Amino acid sequence: xxxxxxxxxxxxxxxxxxxxxxxxxxxxxxxxxxxxxxxxxxxxxxxxxxxxxxxxxxxxxxxxxxxxxxxxxxxxxxxxxxxxxxxxxxxxxxxxxxxxxxxxxxxxxxxxxxxxxxxxxxxxxxxxxxxxxxxxxxxxxxxxxxxxxxxxxxxxxxxxxxxxxxxxxxxxxxxxxxxxxxxxxxxxx
Numbered sequence: 001x002x003x004x005x006x007x008x009x010x011x012x013x014x015x016x017x018x019x020x021x022x023x024x025x026x027x028x029x030x031x032x033x034x035x036x037x038x039x040x041x042x043x044x045x046x047x048x049x050x051x052x053x054x055x056x057x058x059x060x061x062x063x064x065x066x067x068x069x070x071x072x073x074x075x076x077x078x079x080x081x082x083x084x085x086x087x088x089x090x091x092x093x094x095x096x097x098x099x100x101x102x103x104x105x106x107x108x109x110x111x112x113x114x115x116x117x118x119x120x121x122x123x124x125x126x127x128x129x130x131x132x133x134x135x136x137x138x139x140x141x142x143x144x145x146x147x148x149x150x151x152x153x154x155x156x157x158x159x160x161x162x163x164x165x166x167x168x169x170x171x172x173x174x175x176x177x178x179x180x181x182x183x184x185x186x187x188x189x
Contacts, residue, residue: 033083041068042087048073048094053083053102061089061108074115082139090143095132101139101157109146112137116151138173147182158188 021041025032028046033054040060044050050073061067070091073079077094081087082102089108092098095115106112115132133152137143141155144163155161156173165182176186 043068043070043072045072047075048077048079050078051080053081053085055084056081057086059086059088067108077114094135097134098137099135100137101141103140104137104143105141106143107145107147107163110143110148112143112149114151160188 021038022032022036025044028044028050030044030046031051033052033056035055036052037055037057038060039057040062042058042060050071058069060069067089069087069089070093071079071081071087072091072093074093074095076096078097079092079094080099082100082104084102085100085104087106090106090110090112092100092112093115098112098114100112112135114135131151135149135151136154137149138155138157138159140158141161143149143161144165146163147161147165147167149155149161149167153167154170155167156171156175158174159171160176161167161171161182162176162178162185164180165178166180167177167182169181171177171182171184174188175184176188177183178185
């Protein structure tokens with residue numbers, strides 16, 4: 001028999017929290033694959049459509065709010081995360097669509113956004129005026145520490161985005177891109 005007074009403590013332990021968190025995600029109409037793993041508490045908010053593949057790890061770091069994994073869709077936004085992917089302290093924010101392939105790996109503080117967050121003109125700086133263009137990331141892509149992938153970008157399979165890079169244009173498959181703005185610095189293989 002469960003003691004009602006001990007229930008909050010039981011739900012606050014890792015197993016209790018993550019069991020409830022999975023229920024919360026399902027209530028948000030998120031398609032969850034099998035063997036989803038949470039290391040510490042992510043922030044996942046679905047106002048659109050979200051699909052998370054099998055064996056995906058959400059690894060939030062213990063250093064505060066901005067180190068937590070954050071996956072957010074605005075109204076009508078869509079996020080798809082492929083099988084075997086690992087997000088460490090990463091932010092993914094979609095107003096239109098972000099598609100991430102299988103075996104994706106991201107380092108802490110990486111950001112992937114498909115929108116400008118607000119308009120440019122002073123009278124239109126609200127979120128309602130933000131431009132948004134889909135982002136597509138291929139299979140086996142690695143995004144480094146503090147790298148930023150901006151709207152309208154496609155990154156090909158097996159590519160690496162170096163730490164601190166800001167990606168504003170497409171990166172083909174099998175490349176390493178670095179710098180601000182990111183440029184190809186090496187071919188892989």
